Amino acid sequence: MTTNLKGMLTHIEPPKPNPQAGRRWAFVIEPDRCIDCEACMVACSVENQVPVGHHRNWIAHREKGKFPYLSLHFEPENCHHCSNPPCEMVCPTGATFRREDGLVLINYDDCIGCRYCMMACPYDARYFDEDRGVVDKCTFCVHRLDAGQPPACVETCIGGARHFGDINDPESEVAKLLARHEVYVRYAEAGTGPAIFYIMD
Amino acid sequence: MSSTPHPEISAQSSPDSAWPYITRRRFLGVMGGAATALIFSQKPDIPLLTSEMAPAYEGHRPPTQYEVVHTLCEQCVWRCGVRAKVKDGRVFKLDGNPHHPHAKGKLCPRGQAGIATLYDPDRLQYPLIRAGERGGGKWKRVSWEDALDYVASRMLEIKEKYGPEAMIFSTTHNLIQTQFENLLKAYGSPNYGTQRSLCFNAMILSNLMTYGLEEPGRDYSSAQYIILTGRNLMEAISNSETQDLVAAIARGAKVVMLDPRFTKTAAKASEWLPIKPGTDLAFHLALIHEIIENEMYDEEFVQNYTVGFDELKSAVSGYTPEWAASKCEIPADAIRRIAREFALAAPHAFAHPNWRTSNFLNSFQTERAIAILNALVGNWNQPGGLVGGGGGEGEGLGTIPQPPYPRVSALRLDGVPWKYPLVPFKLGVFQELRDNILRGDPYQAKGWFIYRQNPLNSLPERRKTIEAFSKLEFIVTIDISMNDTAWFSDVVLPEATYLERYDPLAVVGDSVFIRQPVVAPMYESKPGLWIFKELGERLGLGDYFQYQDEEDYLRKQLEPLGVTLEELKELGHFPMPRGESAAGEEETPALSWNTPSGKVELASEVLRNSEFPPTPIWEEPPAAPADQFYLLTGKVAQHTQFATQNNWLLHERVPDNPLWIHPDPARDRGIESGDEVWVESPGGRVKTVALVTERIRPDCVYMTPGFGKVSKGMSLAYRAGVSDSDLHLSFIDEISGSQALSQTTVTVTKA
Ligand code: SF4
Numbered sequence: 020m021t022t023n024l025k026g027m028l029t030h031i032e033p034p035k036p037n038p039q040a041g042r043r044w045a046f047v048i049e050p051d052r053c054i055d056c057e058a059c060m061v062a063c064s065v066e067n068q069v070p071v072g073h074h075r076n077w078i079a080h081r082e083k084g085k086f087p088y089l090s091l092h093f094e095p096e097n098c099h100h101c102s103n104p105p106c107e108m109v110c111p112t113g114a115t116f117r118r119e120d121g122l123v124l125i126n127y128d129d130c131i132g133c134r135y136c137m138m139a140c141p142y143d144a145r146y147f148d149e150d151r152g153v154v155d156k157c158t159f160c161v162h163r164l165d166a167g168q169p170p171a172c173v174e175t176c177i178g179g180a181r182h183f184g185d186i187n188d189p190e191s192e193v194a195k196l197l198a199r200h201e202v203y204v205r206y207a208e209a210g211t212g213p214a215i216f217y218i219m220d
Numbered sequence: 221m222s223s224t225p226h227p228e229i230s231a232q233s234s235p236d237s238a239w240p241y242i243t244r245r246r247f248l249g250v251m252g253g254a255a256t257a258l259i260f261s262q263k264p265d266i267p268l269l270t271s272e273m274a275p276a277y278e279g280h281r282p283p284t285q286y287e288v289v290h291t292l293c294e295q296c297v298w299r300c301g302v303r304a305k306v307k308d309g310r311v312f313k314l315d316g317n318p319h320h321p322h323a324k325g326k327l328c329p330r331g332q333a334g335i336a337t338l339y340d341p342d343r344l345q346y347p348l349i350r351a352g353e354r355g356g357g358k359w360k361r362v363s364w365e366d367a368l369d370y371v372a373s374r375m376l377e378i379k380e381k382y383g384p385e386a387m388i389f390s391t392t393h394n395l396i397q398t399q400f401e402n403l404l405k406a407y408g409s410p411n412y413g414t415q416r417s418l419c420f421n422a423m424i425l426s427n428l429m430t431y432g433l434e435e436p437g438r439d440y441s442s443a444q445y446i447i448l449t450g451r452n453l454m455e456a457i458s459n460s461e462t463q464d465l466v467a468a469i470a471r472g473a474k475v476v477m478l479d480p481r482f483t484k485t486a487a488k489a490s491e492w493l494p495i496k497p498g499t500d501l502a503f504h505l506a507l508i509h510e511i512i513e514n515e516m517y518d519e520e521f522v523q524n525y526t527v528g529f530d531e532l533k534s535a536v537s538g539y540t541p542e543w544a545a546s547k548c549e550i551p552a553d554a555i556r557r558i559a560r561e562f563a564l565a566a567p568h569a570f571a572h573p574n575w576r577t578s579n580f581l582n583s584f585q586t587e588r589a590i591a592i593l594n595a596l597v598g599n600w601n602q603p604g605g606l607v608g609g610g611g612g613e614g615e616g617l618g619t620i621p622q623p624p625y626p627r628v629s630a631l632r633l634d635g636v637p638w639k640y641p642l643v644p645f646k647l648g649v650f651q652e653l654r655d656n657i658l659r660g661d662p663y664q665a666k667g668w669f670i671y672r673q674n675p676l677n678s679l680p681e682r683r684k685t686i687e688a689f690s691k692l693e694f695i696v697t698i699d700i701s702m703n704d705t706a707w708f709s710d711v712v713l714p715e716a717t718y719l720e721r722y723d724p725l726a727v728v729g730d731s732v733f734i735r736q737p738v739v740a741p742m743y744e745s746k747p748g749l750w751i752f753k754e755l756g757e758r759l760g761l762g763d764y765f766q767y768q769d770e771e772d773y774l775r776k777q778l779e780p781l782g783v784t785l786e787e788l789k790e791l792g793h794f795p796m797p798r799g800e801s802a803a804g805e806e807e808t809p810a811l812s813w814n815t816p817s818g819k820v821e822l823a824s825e826v827l828r829n830s831e832f833p834p835t836p837i838w839e840e841p842p843a844a845p846a847d848q849f850y851l852l853t854g855k856v857a858q859h860t861q862f863a864t865q866n867n868w869l870l871h872e873r874v875p876d877n878p879l880w881i882h883p884d885p886a887r888d889r890g891i892e893s894g895d896e897v898w899v900e901s902p903g904g905r906v907k908t909v910a911l912v913t914e915r916i917r918p919d920c921v922y923m924t925p926g927f928g929k930v931s932k933g934m935s936l937a938y939r940a941g942v943s944d945s946d947l948h949l950s951f952i953d954e955i956s957g958s959q960a961l962s963q964t965t966v967t968v969t970k971a
């Protein structure tokens with residue numbers, strides 16, 4: 020049985036750091052370290068004032084086998100801040116945009132709440148905020164990055180499963196992790212160029 | 221398509237918007253507005269949620285300019301260091317304090333959800349005195365002055381008429397426990413109820429009998445082999461220890477997990493053994509047998525530092541892996557292999573002493589076997605083994621002068637020590653206490669003073685607890701929320717939450733940490749230190765509370781330390797002065813134990829003298845009758861015992877507690893996931909929802925505790941899920957006083 024799993028992980032060649040290309044923020048996740056405690060989800064809800072009933076990050080479960088031969092894996096996820104974001108392509112007003120450092124963000128003043136982006140996102144990363152009449156999603160905690168702090172979910176990750184940084188900086192923790200491990204991404208075939216990399220050996 | 225330039229997202233952020241991030245409209249709309257309205261219509265004198273508490277939602281960007289206040293979490297008992305971010309008198313985020321050894325810069329989901337405890341619209345706001353019948357939900361709002369006068373007069377009346385022993389005091393592990401104990405001792409009652417017999421009595425007593433200390437620590441940093449006997453660290457989170465276990469696994473440590481359920485810890489372990497409930501003892505006895513039989517123990521350690529080896533050896537001679545396999549349904553070969561692997565990995569190996577060990581009447585023997593298993597492989601104070609030592613909680617801090625306590629001659633209602641000779645006073649036997657209120661034996665209790673505790677949820681057989689309440693003339697509860705126990709009380713006093721108050725200081729490792737108000741107490745809530753002093757004075761016990769206020773109390777504690785309160789508030793923590801052995805000297809852990817023999821006791825004279833088996837022996841647990849299931853309980857990561865079910869952030873994650881059942885018995889009963897089912901024990905029956913899962917043995921069912929609130933003062937938690945206290949029977953281990961929480965069996969039928 021699998022639950023809330025949005026596409027399988029596919030093995031890829033890890034991206035090489037490219038310092039000339041400027042900063043590329045990304046997540047590197049070690050699913051083996053995730054204990055499904057959901058501290059990241061609560062932290063995100065509080066940090067980003069996410070309305071009750073919605074969330075910007077989640078833990079996909081992969082459960083297999085029959086008693087007593089069982090396995091259960093957790094795959095933390097949030098917006099993948101894609102390199103070719105389909106959400107941006109379908110947005111009729113340009114409210115969704117991609118920054119040079121890879122962040123895919125929303126200009127809420129321009130969002131008309133048409134929700135095309137919600138349908139376009141293969142990861143189901145977006146939700147409609149009824150109170151504000153706009154679509155919203157994970158921002159990689161851009162306000163915390165501006166203040167020099169890691170995203171809230173990364174900071175509090177009890178299992179130490181979530182890592183964050185600039186994969187174009189060869190000295191960063193994330194670049195080093197990518198260099199040392201087998202690397203997977205969700206829905207590689209969709210051509211979205213996701214910036215959440217899962218590492219496993 | 222318009223293309224607006226977006227140089228930096230922060231440039232277009234809305235103005236700073238602090239707490240809260242949900243509107244009242246959404247809160248009521250999404251999460252049971254009807255229930256909320258109902259309660260408040262029953263408490264007409266309590267004003268509704270005010271708009272100043274939940275102003276309209278204006279934006280979504282947290283402030284960029286704010287104040288950071290250091291304090292300590294109290295969403296569970298682990299007390300992680302917190303950095304609270306505050307803007308305009310409101311907390312908008314709690315982060316873990318990297319300097320606190322229990323937090324290491326992280327907070328668990330409960331800690332992260334602390335603001336929803338602080339800003340819970342259901343919080344108690346004013347002192348209340350019951351206006352109708354008990355549990356009827358009618359209250360009169362009174363001033364603190366009147367409430368305290370009233371509580372004191374009832375307590376004095378009970379003392380005069382029936383003696384101080386007629387008043388019971390109970391609380392759960394917390395930082396202000398010393399002052400709570402101060403109140404009860406000064407008042408002169410021997411009757412002190414804690415949660416411990418429902419939790420870790422078996423573990424503590426077994427360690428006292430073996431090592432002369434309550435709970436040895438664990439060194440995960442270089443452990444190569446770890447045996448967990450139901451210690452579900454990934455879900456029953458002890459923040460730093462959970463982090464340590466994950467790190468140990470990532471490093472390649474082998475973890476063997478015994479549990480009838482495939483918990484999240486089992487999922488992370490190298491090996492999961494779905495052991496038959498109640499038979500962990502057989503498994504550990506066989507490990508001891510194997511290690512002795514094959515001479516895999518640490519001979520030097522056993523010879524020099526233990527007593528009773530020969531007696532142990534002959535006592536376990538029959539406990540072969542084959543014998544154990546017939547009991548615990550784990551193959552003999554696996555037991556043999558694990559014994560060998562464990563002994564080979566030692567001393568960088570430990571069998572975890574566990575925590576909540578109130579499982580079966582044989583749990584004390586199980587815990588003794590685990591303690592002895594560790595001793596045999598000589599892992600004491602070895603890298604990757606058990607860690608001894610560590611000082612008391614308040615050691616090295618200044619104290620407040622007070623007169624000696626009055627002599628107490630009355631028997632304790634919980635049977636300590638007259639019925640339970642070995643149970644330490646501060647642990648007690650809570651179930652027995654409740655039963656003796658009911659029986660009026662050896663005398664009739666008349667009053668109950670309950671502080672930060674919820675016996676109506678935690679004790680087995682809720683029906684009995686409610687009945688016991690009916691024997692009492694006076695019940696006062698001090699808490700932050702109208703929990704089930706408060707709901708059935710006569711007086712309810714609102715305490716300030718951990719984010720609004722000082723508590724006595726906490727020493728962790730080599731530093732002292734402070735819990736301090738992050739924001740001012742909301743409504744009329746007051747800190748415990750204030751409440752106890754005010755009450756003490758009204759009871760004529762003012763001499764026991766010689767501090768002006770909370771800050772004065774902390775200043776007196778800080779006197780020997782050379783740091784001012786103001787400095788500590790700023791820093792959050794401060795190094796404790798080091799003892800004689802300081803500076804440069806190599807610290808060699810002493811190999812001596814606080815036992816009668818001064819050694820590790822494999823056979824215990826204390827146990828023998830009390831006519832208990834001096835070495836661990838097999839005690840057969842009762843078998844579940846055909847067609848019945850062992851009822852298992854255990855935590856989820858998102859809730860703390862009975863306290864957090866009404867926290868909206870945690871309720872959102874885990875709103876109720878479905879009953880886990882294996883597909884085979886479910887199929888036999890025509891049950892599918894989501895179906896309503898009746899669960900019944902001789903104690904009662906509840907209707908709940910089934911979750912059919914492979915992750916549990918076919919002879920067990922499971923639910924997480926803490927749900928099924930009957931108090932209408934908790935709008936989210938009221939009647940969400942069911943309470944195991946309606947099903948559990950009371951069983952008391954005569955050695956440790958421990959409750960046997962997994963010994964109740966139940967039937968399950970489709971509703
Ligand atoms: S994950 Fe979805 S929302 Fe995020 S950038 Fe990709 S397509 Fe857009």
Ligand code: SF4
Nearest residue numbers: 053054056057059178
């Ligand atoms: S906080 Fe970390 S360990 Fe916990 S669920 Fe999130 S990703 Fe997993």
Ligand code: SF4
Nearest residue numbers: 293296299300328331
């Ligand atoms: S473990 Fe969680 S709830 Fe307990 S003190 Fe730490 S952060 Fe708070």
